[in-house]
Amino acid sequence: MSTDPSLSRTALYDLHLALGARMVPFAGYAMPVQYPSGVLAEHTHTRAAAGLFDVSHMGQVVVRGEGRAAALERLVPGDLQALSPGQIRYTMFTNDQGGILDDLMVAHAGDHLFLVVNAACKAQDIAHLEAGLAGRATVEVLSGRALLALQGPAAVTALARLAPEAAAMGFMRWRLLEVAGIPCFVSRSGYTGEDGFEISVPDHAAETLARALLAQPEVKPIGLGARDSLRLEAGLCLYGADLDPTTTPVEAALTWTLSKRRRAEGGFPGAAVVQAQLAEGPRRLRVGLKPEDKAPARAHTVVTDEAGRPIGEITSGGFGPSVNGPVAMGYVEAAFAQPGTPVRLVVRGTPRPARVVTLPFAPHRYHKQ
Amino acid sequence: MSIVYFTKDHEWIAVSGDEGVVGITDHAQHALGDLVFVELPEPGRTVAQGGEIAVVESVKAASDVYSPVSGEVVAVNQAAADQPGLINEQPESGGWLYRLRLGNAAELAGLMDRAAYDAFVQGLE
Numbered sequence: 001m002s003t004d005p006s007l008s009r010t011a012l013y014d015l016h017l018a019l020g021a022r023m024v025p026f027a028g029y030a031m032p033v034q035y036p037s038g039v040l041a042e043h044t045h046t047r048a049a050a051g052l053f054d055v056s057h058m059g060q061v062v063v064r065g066e067g068r069a070a071a072l073e074r075l076v077p078g079d080l081q082a083l084s085p086g087q088i089r090y091t092m093f094t095n096d097q098g099g100i101l102d103d104l105m106v107a108h109a110g111d112h113l114f115l116v117v118n119a120a121c122k123a124q125d126i127a128h129l130e131a132g133l134a135g136r137a138t139v140e141v142l143s144g145r146a147l148l149a150l151q152g153p154a155a156v157t158a159l160a161r162l163a164p165e166a167a168a169m170g171f172m173r174w175r176l177l178e179v180a181g182i183p184c185f186v187s188r189s190g191y192t193g194e195d196g197f198e199i200s201v202p203d204h205a206a207e208t209l210a211r212a213l214l215a216q217p218e219v220k221p222i223g224l225g226a227r228d229s230l231r232l233e234a235g236l237c238l239y240g241a242d243l244d245p246t247t248t249p250v251e252a253a254l255t256w257t258l259s260k261r262r263r264a265e266g267g268f269p270g271a272a273v274v275q276a277q278l279a280e281g282p283r284r285l286r287v288g289l290k291p292e293d294k295a296p297a298r299a300h301t302v303v304t305d306e307a308g309r310p311i312g313e314i315t316s317g318g319f320g321p322s323v324n325g326p327v328a329m330g331y332v333e334a335a336f337a338q339p340g341t342p343v344r345l346v347v348r349g350t351p352r353p354a355r356v357v358t359l360p361f362a363p364h365r366y367h368k369q
Numbered sequence: 370m371s372i373v374y375f376t377k378d379h380e381w382i383a384v385s386g387d388e389g390v391v392g393i394t395d396h397a398q399h400a401l402g403d404l405v406f407v408e409l410p411e412p413g414r415t416v417a418q419g420g421e422i423a424v425v426e427s428v429k430a431a432s433d434v435y436s437p438v439s440g441e442v443v444a445v446n447q448a449a450a451d452q453p454g455l456i457n458e459q460p461e462s463g464g465w466l467y468r469l470r471l472g473n474a475a476e477l478a479g480l481m482d483r484a485a486y487d488a489f490v491q492g493l494e
Contacts, residue, residue, distance in 0.1 A: 039428045040403040225402070229428050296406055296426055319405040319428045326406070348408075348424065 004030065010056035011146040011206035019221050026224060027119035029057040034223040042226035043321040046192055047362070050152035051222035052213050059122035060145050060200055061115040061129065065137030068113050072106065075132045077249060077268045079259035083108035088172040088187055091257055092249060093128060098270030098277070099245040100252065101128065103237065107174035107187060114174065114185060116147070116198070118239045146206035151196030151230070153365065154218035159186075159197055162212055166197065171367045180212040188367060191227065193234025193360055195367045233320045233327060235288060235359030241299055242286060242315040242329060250277035251331065253286045253359075285337040288359040289314060289328040289345065293352055296326040297345040303332055304344045304351060311336050314345065320361055327361045328354075373461075374437065374477055375486035381461060382437040384477060391437060392465040393425060393456065396490045402427045404453040409445040409467055416440060416469070418476050423466050425456065437480060439472035 007030040016023060021032035032054065034042060045051055063072055069080040078091025087108050093101040102121035107114040117125045129139045150159055160167040162180040169175065169188040177186040182205045190196035201209050213219050228238070237243045243252055248270065255278065262268070266275060291297055296319050303312040317328030328345070336343060339358045344351035371385035379397035382389040398404065408424040416422045416436040423434035445467045449455050456464035471477075481489060 033429075034402060038403045040405075043428070225429050294406055295408065296431065298431060319426070321405075321428065 010054055011203040012054045012056065012210055015207050015210055016054065021223060027057055029119065031057060032223040034225045035221050039225040039229065040321050042222045043229050045220050046152045046222055046226060046230055047194065047322050049218040050150060050154040050158050052210065052219050053149040053151065053222050053227055055149050056146040057119035058147055059117040059119065059125060060142040060147060061117060061126065062140040062142060063113040063115060063133065063137050068137040071133050071136035072113060073267060075128065075268065077258050077262050077274065078106065079262050080106055082259060085110055086173050086175055088174050088189055093125065094268055094270045095245055096269050098248040098273035100243045100247055100249065101245060103239050103243055105189065109174060120240060144203050145200050146203050148199045148201065148210060149190055149196060150199065150213060151190045151192040152194045155196040158213065158216035158218045161216060170369045179209060182209050191236055192230040193362055193364045195365060229318060229321055232316050232318060233322055233360060233362035234364060235329065235361065238316055248274055248277060250274055251282045251284055251286065281334055283334060284312060284331045285334050286329060286331055287337050288357040288361065289330055289354050290357045291326040291328065291345060291352060291354045294325065295347050295352055297328050297347050302346040303330055304346060305336065306342055306344060308351065322362045329359065332356065373483060374480035375483065376437045376480055377489065378435045380434060380437050387471050388443065388468060389438065389471055390465045390468045393434060393460055395460045398457050398460040401425060401432060404456050407450050407453045409450050410442045412442050412444060414442045434466060438476040440469035442467050442469050444468040
């Protein structure tokens with residue numbers, strides 16, 4: 001598998017092999033799913049200290065042009081014109097039905113916008129951006145850059161040894177920063193619910209930077225397996241599982257990403273659908289689901305009411321190492337979305353008791369200034 | 370004294386007399402990674418050869434365990450259900466899954482011995 005020549009390799013491929021990673025195909029890339037310590041140890045290490053993730057498969061895109069924020073707002077419901085220099089916003093590309101085509105991060109990088117999009121959607125997103133911004137802004141794909149995520153309560157301590165100014169960054173802030181002497185784009189953000197950073201670095205310097213970070217006593221390499229269990233406990237959506245072209249930002253419980261101005265003005269694909277759902281309430285909602293016994297309930301598990309009538313489906317589910325038990329999220333009919341509502345999860349034909357719960361399962365511990 | 374047989378689905382069965390103890394192999398536990406949940410059969414349940422009899426789950430995925438031979442479940446390993454990590458630590462001893470009374474001892478002839486299984490696993494890598 002690791003030698004499948006059809007798979008793309010990130011700049012850290014050789015390092016992953018040297019660290020003993022188990023490589024798997026993911027979104028067309030050979031990626032480390034775990035290192036020898038295993039998913040449980042990697043997960044708990046990230047929550048206790050700091051983990052280094054290779055997320056170079058994600059797409060890094062620059063949008064330039066005078067009216068770039070207004071132009072990009074035609075494709076996403078996020079308030080990009082309100083961004084101040086160095087600020088980051090989480091938003092999503094929508095279709096004409098208000099369905100989500102991908103979710104992404106947008107940073108105000110001074111004279112341009114810096115976007116990070118999902119690996120599996122990268123090609124489609126770029127075509128969508130080029131078509132949607134034509135004549136208004138230009139799109140440049142940064143293909144020669146790696147992306148490293150350093151996550152966990154000790155991430156700031158470890159990174160500050162190589163880049164002291166990182167410690168002064170606020171949550172969801174972006175800046176140019178030399179890390180161990182290497183010019184990087186650094187954001188204080190992540191996908192684990194912990195404090196942390198994402199560091200964009202030229203491919204040729206990626207291994208040097210990764211080794212410098214791994215040389216810090218707090219830092220261990222973490223694979224995609226723990227990345228998934230960490231984000232699930234944090235209640236964060238995985239595109240393709242929890243979000244897809246049939247789910248709207250309102251149904252996905254992402255209305256916090258919509259500003260008052262964008263709700264009122266619309267002006268993004270599917271705005272009418274989203275505005276109607278905001279006014280009338282959606283038919284279904286994404287919620288946390290906590291199984292009451294020990295059996296994990298996986299994606300596509302049917303959710304029923306206590307009488308056995310299907311009311312929804314799990315979109316992400318598994319074992320939460322920090323919760324020390326099964327955790328899941330999924331969509332249920334809006335009438336069942338209230339926290340505390342008892343439901344059943346049909347696991348291998350057997351209905352098992354569960355409750356609707358407020359996300360996240362593991363409390364967010366983002367940096368507060 | 371028991372004789373151990375192996376399946377292509379990476380189960381083992383240690384047979385002594387008319388009973389066998391079943392578990393998953395070291396190769397299987399390594400491939401699955403850290404196990405976090407095990408669903409074991411009820412004692413008294415009968416199973417066909419190759420029938421789904423248990424489920425072992427890692428953080429990421431659930432995997433079926435298929436019975437190497439037919440028979441009736443006579444006991445299960447509650448320690449493995451309580452502490453699934455035991456299967457990672459001792460897959461071919463303390464991390465056994467269930468004990469069954471053999472339905473048809475002739476089925477054992479279709480399974481592999483350790484040398485054949487080791488060669489089979491080598492061929493997968």
